[in-house]
Amino acid sequence: MGLFGFFKNQFIEVIEWTDSNTNTMVYRFPVHNNEIKMGAELTVRESQVAIFVHEGEIADVFGPGRHLLYTQNMPILTKLKAWKHGFNSPFKAEVYFVNTKQFINQKWGTSNPIMMRDPEFGMIRLRGYGIYSYRVSEPTVFLKEVFGTNASFDTSSIEGQLKKMVLSGLTDLFAESKIPALDLAMYYDELSERGKEKMVERFNAFGFEITSLYIENLSLPEEVEKMMDKRTSMGVLGNINQYQQFQAAEAIRDAARNEGGGLAGAGAGLGAGAALGNMMANAFQGNQQQPVPPTAQPDKVNCPHCQSPNNAGAKFCGECGKALQTPKVPCISCQADIDADAKFCGQCGTKQVTEKTCAKCGNVNAPDAKFCGDCGDSL
Structure with a gap:
């Protein structure tokens, strides 16, 4: 060489x-x-x-x-x-x-609370935080859109931009989900997955691929948490009247153990006894419920035609419209009241027949006669 x-x-x-x-x-x-x-x-x-x-x-x-x-x-x-x-x-x-490796453990968090409407508590302020990870999927797009001509570039240079993008998407997602505040913890995984899908297009614009997004915690304001604690305490106590009775009994026991001497002690004991007596009376009185008098129900009668129930004073059926009361006539034998269209008496059993009057001469004929016995005209 x-x-x-x-x-x-x-x-x-x-x-x-x-x-x-x-x-x-x-x-x-x-x-x-x-x-x-x-x-x-x-x-x-x-x-x-x-x-x-x-x-x-x-x-x-x-x-x-x-x-x-x-x-x-x-x-x-x-x-x-x-x-x-x-x-x-x-x-x-x-x-x-x-x-092009994954940049993991990138943190996001709400700098200002998210305003959202809750069906149970009304308007609430929600705070949350979590992590996400991403990588460079399109190096040429990244160099053109973000990097420029710098000598070097690290995650802190674009951290603020990505964090605001994630918060904007998640805020919109929380408002659209309409999940009650008390049930948000049940949907961390579902909201995280939907949040990642919502970020795909936004990250692609910079040549990035979002590989994961996790919601670590969503918290309510302190005053709402205190209200929830009070509601939980009420649920643990159960029946409030029974709790008052228990408190009154405990107070009486403590008073009985108090051995106060002298007139002052006797007076204090009498005052405490009167107060405890009123407490017991109120507690037990509050536990008693006044019986509600039964509401008088109107008498009902069944329609003879369709058997539908109707008020006793009604003249016509509300279902079929037919008359509820059939006209009454006396029996020709025993004079008992029977329906006008009855063929036999319900008391004596006599067949109910009526005499026939000739329309021509006015002669009264037997019920089964076919011709007038006076003028011979057909009946």
């Missing part, structure tokens, strides 16, 4: 990046005068992407692996430089390493 070949080998560079900071998202490799020797070795590790930028324009993108930089494996840069054939002279380009 000649002297020229020796110096040529000294110019070949090794381009690589080992990240010592877990939050670094982009690192620009320092190249003297942006000049890279043709044939330089580029090492891209897992969870990294190397991007070559020529005169402010994104050129070639290299994934994980070991790459030797020649015109054959840099098609875009070769086209931009108008290289028509391979050569070994240096070329100018900027090299950016983009970290």
